[in-house]
Amino acid sequence: MLDDTDRRILRQLQSTPEARAAEIAERAGVTPATYGRRIERLRVAGILRGVRGVIDWQALGYAVEVSLRVTLDKTQPRAFDAFIEAARAVPEVLEIQTFLGQVDARLSVIARDMAHYQQLYRDRLLTLPHIADIEALMHVARVKGRETLPL
Template sequence: MLDDTDRRILRQYQAAPDLPAADLADRAGVTPTTLSRRLDRLRGAGILRGVRGVIHWPSLGYTVEVSLRIQLDKTQPRAFDEFIASAREVPEVLEIQTFLGSVDARVQLIARDMADYQRLYRERILTLPHIADIEALMHVARVKSAEALPL
């Protein structure tokens, strides 16, 4: 699996993925060649899955964030598949998660303002198939948001 060198590289890469390779290698305590070889191996193994841009949605006018907890009509055999396929088509949906338990799915979405959210909710969310119950949780503040692992 991962050795200490891999963990050091991943720790530094998580902290600053946009660093030039030479600087990243220096921080991880390896040569640039070793860094390149190890990153290629981690990518090939599916451990390192890419670098992504993180957009500050309010800067683009999206000021409302809502998390919807959804219960599906599980008497329908394809309820999950059909719900997920339809929810993926809504551009304002940022994330879809499924669960075992009383909540079947959580949908995170953004809207420009409350009027936009109301329109989106009525026209796009309530028309998604197989919804038995829905609860909206309005986002107030992001207290912690981290994807970095303690390596």
């Protein structure tokens, strides 16, 4: 599906997404016109979903990150749908993942400090629908965090 030219373009785009298209094309060894056609083809194929700004939430005053492992009451019809819909409405929930197994969902949550997290936990997170059990895992350090793929 991807040839060597596509891989070179994607590697350059991942390494410096803020660069101008002409710069990325030059580093990938293609003309700007070829770069444009390839990027459009990758978008249409659903391989390249977009280029986005990544914001350092800690620089904005959020110092606490918590992962919540949630088990839902699956005896309730549409428990997953109701839970996910409500969790999406909490701005401090950065990520929602669902699983098969004992844990049904994982929420990645940020807060300004422990007092903010405690208020958020009591007022917004514990009130999410259909929670049977919840376990909080406080992040200590991010040892590895990448968004780039080995192309």
